[in-house]
Amino acid sequence: AQSVTQLGSHVSVSEGALVLLRCNYSSSVPPYLFWYVQYPNQGLQLLLKYTSAATLVKGINGFEAEFKKSETSFHLTKPSAHMSDAAEYFCAFRMDSSYKLIFGSGTRLLVRP
Amino acid sequence: DAMVIQNPRYQVTQFGKPVTLSCSQTLNHNVMYWYQQKSSQAPKLLFHYYDKDFNNEADTPDNFQSRRPNTSFCFLDIRSPGLGDAAMYLCATSRGALAGRSDTQYFGPGTRLTVL
Numbered sequence: 001a002q003s004v005t006q007l008g009s010h011v012s013v014s015e016g017a018l019v020l021l022r023c024n025y026s027s028s029v030p031p032y033l034f035w036y037v038q039y040p041n042q043g044l045q046l047l048l049k050y051t052s053a054a055t056l057v058k059g060i061n062g063f064e065a066e067f068k069k070s071e072t073s074f075h076l077t078k079p080s081a082h083m084s085d086a087a088e089y090f091c092a093f094r095m096d097s098s099y100k101l102i103f104g105s106g107t108r109l110l111v112r113p
Numbered sequence: 114d115a116m117v118i119q120n121p122r123y124q125v126t127q128f129g130k131p132v133t134l135s136c137s138q139t140l141n142h143n144v145m146y147w148y149q150q151k152s153s154q155a156p157k158l159l160f161h162y163y164d165k166d167f168n169n170e171a172d173t174p175d176n177f178q179s180r181r182p183n184t185s186f187c188f189l190d191i192r193s194p195g196l197g198d199a200a201m202y203l204c205a206t207s208r209g210a211l212a213g214r215s216d217t218q219y220f221g222p223g224t225r226l227t228v229l
Contacts, residue, residue: 032214043117043203043220044156051214090155099144099209099216103155 002027004093006104014112019063019078021107023091026072031093033074034101035065038088047089050074061085086111116140117221119204125227126194134189134224136204143211145187146218147179148203156203162187163209191226199228 007022025031032051036044048059055067065076074091091104118137126132136145144163148156160169162181176198178190191198205218 032216034217036220041201041223041225043119043222044205046217046219049217094216096214099207100158100161101218105155106153108153 002031002093002095002102004091004102004104006089006091006107008107009105010108010110012110012112013081015083016080019076019081019085019109021076021089021091021109023065023074023076023104024072025074025091025093027093027095029096030067030069031095033065033067034092034094035059035063035074035076036090036092037061038090038106040087044090047076081109081111083111083113085109117204117206117219119202119221119224121224122222123225123227125229126191127229128196129193132191132194132226134191134202134204134226136187136189136221137185138204138206138221139185140206140219141184142206142219143184143209144207145181146205146207147177147187147189148205149198150201150203150223152200159189194226194228196228199226201225 003026005024034049035047038044048057050057050067058064063078088106090106092101120135146161147159150156159173181187201223203223204221207218
């Protein structure tokens, strides 16, 4: 079955440290992949997306992600964490034959001063 | 700015009292989605409209209904809310098949529903 897995329900980093949020997908063909961020009591905001063009995708707020077909991964990174990055992050994918999103379970990012 | 708007942002209702949540969009997108999101969980798709065509998810309870009177508006009706229906309800839109591989869902700010 097609699915997406986010490793680590909580990730804690110090301000200024590297942020790495992991996402792996399970699909027989490469899907389209998305990262969304959700702040408390807010909707989901699109950070970036992979739609089979460049494998390294740059998004908003200094985030980027790299699609690695050999590892079935789409990990989200940011070189230097800021306090304002504290939020819930969701990885999601969509198959070419569908416009419905399949979400991972989410990772809560905590940023320590 | 083109956007997805949800009203109200916070809704309190009583057990069993019908409630309607509203979503509107200025993106002129073909598809509108309703999600339910409970605390510390991923959003769960309830149903979506592709233009006027309604598509229900297999596990969406009959208690949840939806209406889309025109391209811009979509409503979520909960006929008899139970305590378990307390959640954040998210509306999203996308262009659908016309966008091809670039199709992307854009979300509104959500409505937090409390059931007393």
